[in-house]
Amino acid sequence: MDIKRIVEALLFASDKPMTVTQLQQTFPELEQPELDTLQQAVDEITEDYVLRPIELKKVASGYRFQVKPELSFWVGRLFEEKPPKYSRALLETLAIIAYRQPVTRGDIEDIRGVAVSSNIVRTLLEREWIKVIAHKEVPGRPALYGTTKQFLDYFDLSSLHELPTLQEIKELDLSVASNQQLMQDQSEEQEINRPEVNKHGPETELKSEVESSVQDTEEVAQ
Amino acid sequence: MDIKRIVEALLFASDKPMTVTQLQQTFPELEQPELDTLQQAVDEITEDYVLRPIELKKVASGYRFQVKPELSFWVGRLFEEKPPKYSRALLETLAIIAYRQPVTRGDIEDIRGVAVSSNIVRTLLEREWIKVIAHKEVPGRPALYGTTKQFLDYFDLSSLHELPTLQEIKELDLSVASNQQLMQDQSEEQEINRPEVNKHGPETELKSEVESSVQDTEEVAQ
């Protein structure tokens, strides 16, 4: 039996990289080839695969066949996973942060009536949908959370303003059909709901001052 | 990027055999090659490996690279763990399901003449060699079992047709056989009440049987 053929088969079948010594030990005691012979086989096999999409590569723990790096993109697609689903608790937490920001974890727990796991908060932070805006000056200095620009981008919103009001959410049927309509109605609704009382007073008073501060603000924004 | 190279890399990287259609779906939506093109790539790759110690083989659920059978002996030495052994009961149950599917557990018991242990059915289901195909519309709605592609894959088959053919049932002609038989039986019947023959004969026979079967069992245990 051709040693090179055996070595090639072993390297393809092995779960782990194999050293030349390990290859040698796979042979029955009295038929073990010299290490030199095995090394030569390994070198020849390496040469044979130069033009193929896989290669015999020496890594720390031995030799193994691996897919060439230039094919990573294609092979990576093979292992793409279906995204998992977020829990109801996470969705609720996110919605409460969006509607009640800035809120502490304690506030969220009060509203939900159950504890909020650290995992949920961490996931939302990692996803960059929420961020810590400040810390509340109460014992423990809890973080105050708010939504981010990324959160708006993800839902293709230009402002939270475009979300339905709490009252609408309570009343409306959020079935698929009505959803589109809801979003439309909602933006008009928001205009109407503008707090009437405040419309006059502060607005006019502030106007001149506001104008003067525009420049500062723009600088900050940049 | 060369399609053939990608296909070869995919087949080496995949955990499971892949069909041409599965290969196609791995490509991004707008770059999916025609099935013909992929089939041609598969055929060319098969050709490329003809002289190597591994081969691209078509099994039930697709194509996979595997070590050529003549190298099994050497490669088998690679794995310290002994391959699983299957009991006769399991193999007979599997054979009945493979050849007589769809069958209920009751059918299996009728053929084997003994109860089928739940363990055997569970093992076969867990190994994904069999599956519940439907339920028989009789009281109790027993499950109807059939074999899976994984069963064929495991045994290196591409379809059930490749299973060894069954022995044929010799036709029983009772009108001829039974008359002769009757005579024979009747003459023997005289002996039946002689307990010493009854006892003595089988007993000694039994002893050697036991001895030889103990040996068999020891071999199995090794």
Next chain:
Amino acid sequence: MQVAEVLTPRVEEALAIVQGTPFMEFPEDLYIPPDALRVFLDTFEGPLDLLLYLIRRQNLDILNIPIAQVTRQYISYIDMMTELRLELAAEYLVMAALLAEIKSRMLLPRQAAEEVDDEDPRALLIRRLQEYEIIKKAAEDIDGMSRLERDLFIAKADVSMIEIERPLPDIQLREMLLALQDVLKRADQLSHHQIVKEPLSVRERMSSVLERLKGGKDVIFNCLFLIQEGRHGVVVTFLAILELSKEGLIEIIQHEPLTEIMVRSVSASA
């Protein structure tokens, strides 16, 4: 057990009679350990298998089995097992009964053709034996086929270096709103958690104002407004500042009359 005893015509309680001498117990040298018999029994897959063995051992044609002889042998085996109090599967005893029935039928005078139909238990038994033998052979064939883990090895290339994209879960806005709907329903049941229904834009602005105050510096009140947002925007900001102040998250300070009003985050001052 009972079945076996009824079927076995026992003249006496002797285990065996050798050259006219009854043996009431197993002689030492003849003793077969029950364990060995258990092994023996275990090598049979059931009554059909045992029966098939008895037939094949004597090179008998399965279509032409001497029922009486086979029955006698079969019952001897069963008897032996019973004697040693080995647990016998019920199926073995059922088969013994069937064999006895077939045998007794054959002793009765033939009623011409009427017995030679498919109701004939002997024909049925022969058919079952044939079917079982075929399956037994098929099982042996399957065992002999090359298979993964034993004779067949997959050739694979390593992919551990390949980065696998793990897509993050997607959510629809609708899902989030539905979740909120649930929260509101629950909150309504707890009357003390009345959620104030303020315009969302104010809450959003509260966050952005608070964020601007990050870092602890005092910010001029006026600088918090963006004139290009128009009236509406200015009102929203103003309400946000008032709400933040009410919630104790910011301080609004005027050091001296007519000087600039300053705003700072309470948390930053600590």
